[in-house]
Amino acid sequence: MTSNSDIEHMISRVALGDRSAFSDLYDATSAKLLGVALRVLKNRASAEDVLQETFMKVWRYADRYSSNGMSPMTWLITIARNTAIDRLRATKNDSDVADVMDTMPASGPTPEQSAVASSDARQIMGCMEQLEADKRDAVRGAYLDGLSYADLAARFDVPLNTMRTWLRRSLISLRECMAQ
Amino acid sequence: MTSDPETPEEDRALAAEYALRLLSKDEEAAFEARMLDDRHLEELVAETVNQFAPLADEIAEETPSRAVKAALLADLFGEAPAATSLWERVGLWRAASFAATAAAAVMAVMLITQSAPGPAPQLPAAERGALFVSEIAAGDDSLRVLAVYDADTGSVQVNRTAGSAAPDRALELWAIAGDNPPVSLGVLPVGQKGQLVLPENLRGDVSSLVLAISDEPLGGSPTGAPTGAVLAVGQVTDI
Known part of the structure; x- marks a missing residue:
């Protein structure tokens, strides 16, 4: 089990543009984040799209993590959840x-x-x-x-x-x- | 901050509603506009997020399909920073293969030797089930092909995302291991997607391969080595 401090360390490496840390971070957290997206979207294909978008945001905004006062998993889950909700609301009809x-x-x-x-x-x-x-x-x-x-x-x-x-x-x- | 008597209850409630995503699009936009000028609102949002975060513990993990990571890495890192040196490497073997007929003859012999049937190679256990991805791209993006190699099956899935073969010409995919001459994986399908097979003698150290695409006559190179311009190259990455 990857600890919170491991994940924090990976995010700080990702903020410096470390691709191998990004790959490790994906391996450690993608299953949880897909679960979060799937819970919102109830559709695996959409949830996997959202997972990809989530990690693109993580790559782009990792340098903003340290100042936001959230635990690393909370930060990642919040990005996945918000991305999934945006997707849900952009596409849903009655x-x-x-x-x-x-x-x-x-x-x-x-x-x-x-x-x-x-x-x-x-x-x-x-x-x-x-x-x-x-x-x-x-x-x-x-x-x-x-x-x-x-x-x-x-x-x-x-x-x-x-x-x-x-x-x-x-x-x-x-x-x-x-x-x- | 929770006990800050100065925080209007309305702001606290709005921040919680915003964090939970209860608000309508217009209400969200209005709150975000206020948040730009008021760091305190941002802190209230973070408080709510932290308060509810443990609820996510009950959400079961779901392993994503491997294609998600391949597509993610290709999107983010498709244009390898080592592109220049890859082109140089390709330039080197091109020079070697076209400058001297003697060299071409040697290469032809080597290709025959390499493709001679031998004992079926054992896949290293560590690489069984491994996936490798390569974004094979032209310097100006006029041609881009995503290749995903599945070590389980030896197959290479190709997806041409930009560019195409010239009229009455074909695109041929090559794999280059170190300083060895390129080995053909075959002609890319006319359609956008298709499947090729990685020759067995290249499956040992896939992550060190360079993939390249050359412009060839219909049906592929008649000599077993690239005869036309090298249009695109890409490094293989272990995912």
């Missing part, structure tokens, strides 16, 4: 939205998912558990599936402003819980 809703997972992580979760993840998942089930699903749908307010409002069949009020309250509850 029927795609329906597909996304259909494949949205049920409330809460499966036992298997919980088993692999780190202690950090257990903290936020513990706090998520304190939310009502549908609020929790909405937050998970936003983070993991890249759903916007508009998508979530359609999914839960509530007005957009209602969804926004729900989510804002949920985010405040989460922040307070995490700060404890």
Whole structure:
């Protein structure tokens, strides 16, 4: 298992234009990043396109990593997630939205998912558990599936402003819980 | 910062919504415009990102197909920085092959020797399943061919992404190992994509090969060595 500091070191080498470090970084992280993109896009070909685009951004912007206050995996996952969401929103039409809703997972992580979760993840998942089930699903749908307010409002069949009020309250509850 | 009483609750909420990608395109653009002037907003976004990042732990890893890395490296590094020296190397063997008929005769003998049937070479275990990529490009990009070699099958997938053969001419692909004369992999298909086979005696040290494309008569070089202009070259990279 490649450690966070290994990945940090690879990114700093990539920032200097080290192609072999770039290749190592790809080998160490591409499977996770493809998982992230696939979760948003639900389509392997699109997700692989996004993976390629993600690493092109990593090559270009690696020198900006050190100043952004994120762990290296968080930074990489954020790029992959945002690139996937951009792709989703650039291409989707109404029927795609329906597909996304259909494949949205049920409330809460499966036992298997919980088993692999780190202690950090257990903290936020513990706090998520304190939310009502549908609020929790909405937050998970936003983070993991890249759903916007508009998508979530359609999914839960509530007005957009209602969804926004729900989510804002949920985010405040989460922040307070995490700060404890 | 979390406890900063000066941060308006509205900004904190917007930053979280922005980080989670809940906002519409217009709202995102408006927030980004504000963020340009306000580093504090950027910090609030990073806080939300860090807060939610552990949720990604539950996402299962998915191994990408090997073609993704090949295409990525070809896109980013297709024009090898060593292009000049590659051209020089190709120039050297061209000079050797055309300056003297004696040399050409020697080469013909060597090619015959090299292609003589022998015991089937054992693929080194380390290279079994390995993939190699080469972007074979002209100096001015008038011809670009992506070649991907799969050590499992010995096949070379070629994809011509720019340029084509001159009318009534063919493009022939060559592999050069060190200072040895080029060995033909065959004529490139007329279509954009196709498959050629890497001769078995070149499969031992694929990553040291140089690939080159020459302009030849239809059907390929009649002599077994390049007879026309060398149009494009590329180094092979282990992926």
